[in-house]
Amino acid sequence: MNGASAISVVGIGADGWDGLPEASRRVLRAAEVLLGAPRQLDLLPPGGTPAGAPADGTATGTPQSDATATGTPHDGCPGERIAWPSPLRPAVPGLLAAHEGRAIAVLASGDPSFYGIARTLAETVGADRLRVHPHPSSVSYACARLGWALEAVETVSLVARPLAALAAALHPGRRILVLGEGPGTPADVAAHLRATGWGGTRIRVLEQLGGPRERVLDASAADWPYERTDALHVLALDCVRDPGTLRLGAAPGLPDEAYAHDGQLTKRYVRAATLAALAPAPGELLWDVGGGSGSIGVEWMRTHRSCRAIAVEKSPERAARITRNADTLGVPGLRVVTGPAPAALAGLPTPDAVFIGGGLTAPGLLDACWDALPAGGRLVANTVTLESEALLADRYRRHGGELVRLAVSTAVPVGGFTGWRQAMPVTQWSVTKEEEA
Known part of the structure; x- marks a missing residue:
């Protein structure tokens, strides 16, 4: 720990002091500084005298407690109590x-490492300085009450996150636990579900889990009657898609109707092949250059919640449409950069993969994208024009990879019969950048 003192992080539930194991109690009794939200600090007993401290309280600057004159400790927490300011992260x-x-002890709700303060502290001071004492998380309590298997449930946090993040998790029959931000979150979620075709979803709000004021509210999204609930809650969703709502699967190749667009859309089957060539992996970053409707970036991010994407689009109107599509399809974290490439690429974080869906003939674009990729990065470019195809053929000769032509035909009425209508063929170059010789 490079000589720096350890910071204890103690999880606490709605049952407060009574629900803590003795190991966590010892840490809190011995702490000279107690950091936490006001409601968490209020769960601790009043001050005592930590072992080895003088009974007059001079070691901590706190008023004299009712401990005996010999300094014998009792079941109290005499440390200086400091409530987190808002916003929290900049103040840490x-x-x-x-x-x-x-001796610092930080209080956290439930398991500090599950959407909790432990991550912020680790990023600030380093994980090796932390001593985490977990408590059962709210999702563990919720699954215990509902009889749900924890490993089969998806958890979505809406704490400091947009409501649109919920959309990507909605699938018929799925069970979702939602971590709410405040008393109005359940009503907001219910309204969102009604507006997006999931009004039949059953919502249960589990309040004050593990505490003496535990309560469950139960209704469908369509009939949700509660405008506000207890601030300390978890939502449990049994997902039901309303009749007529567009089905969105988990794999790339969403229906074209899922997107608002002006014709600049990588169509469904080509999109699925493009995502397969890009091969997204958790945590990776994609540049979607010439974003159009944003479909490649959107579906890249839908493959895993930790995937990131930046869409670069020169048209302000299309850029705004990309943002709307990202919200609708549950990836509001998709970043949109408005401006022409390659100039708009300057200063962007290093990508793991690049997709070029338009503007291939712009001077310097291919070189800028290639140069930005690290070794092992992937580049995929699609085109329908002969001029851009010639550029891709040249790069294929220079760098290798795979050059394919994708042709899709759909059945259409021909008089009283059925025939094939072929879309414009798409030439696709995909390549992985190798280590420099």
């Missing part, structure tokens, strides 16, 4: 630095 480094050298 300064608060920790101000109390360096003192």
Whole structure:
């Protein structure tokens, strides 16, 4: 730990002090500084005297407690109590630095490592300085009450996240636990479900899990009657798609009707082949250059919640449409950069993969995308014009990879019969950048 003192992170539930194991209690009794939300700090008993401290309280600057004159500890927490300010994250480094050298304990709801403060602390001071004492998480309590298998449930956090993030998790028959941000979250979720064709979904709000005021509210999204609930809650969703709502699968190749577009859309079957060539993996970043409707970036991000994408689009109107499509399809984190490529690529974070869906003939575009890729990065480019096809053929000769032509035909009425109508064939070059010799 490079000589720096450890920081204890203690999970606590709605049952407060009574629900803590003795190991967590010892940490909180011994702490000189207690950091947490006001409601968490209020769950602790009033001050006592930590073992080894003088009974007059001079070791911590707290008023004299009712401990005996011999300094014998009792079941209290005498440390200085400091409530987190808002916003929290920017304040963390300064608060920790101000109390360096003192025994610090940070309170967290449930399991501090599950959508909790432990991640922020690890990013600030390093994981090796943390001593985490977990408590059962709210989702563990919820599954215990509902009889759901924890490993079969998807969890979506709406704490400091847009409501649109829920859309990607909605599938018929799925069970979802939603971590709410405040008393109005259940009503907001119900309204979102009604508006997007999931009004038949059953919603249960589990309040104050594990505490003496535990309560369950139960209704469908279509009939949700509660405008506000307890702030400390988890939502449990049994997903039901309303009749006529467009079915969106988990694999790339969503129906074209899922997107708002002006014709600049990588069509469904070509899109599925393109995503297969891009081969997204968790945590990776895609540049979607010439974003159009944003479909490649959207479906890249839908493959895993940790996937990231930046869509680069020169048309402000199309850029705004990309943002709307990303929200509708559950990936509101998709970043949109408005401007012409390659100039708009300057300063963007290094991509793991690049897709070029338009503008291949722009001077310097292919070179800029190729140069931005690290070794092992993938580039996929699609075109329907002879001029751009010639560019891809030249790059194929220079760098290798795979050059394919994708042709899709659909059945259409021909008089009283049925015939094939072929879409414009798409030439696709895909390549993985190798280590420099």
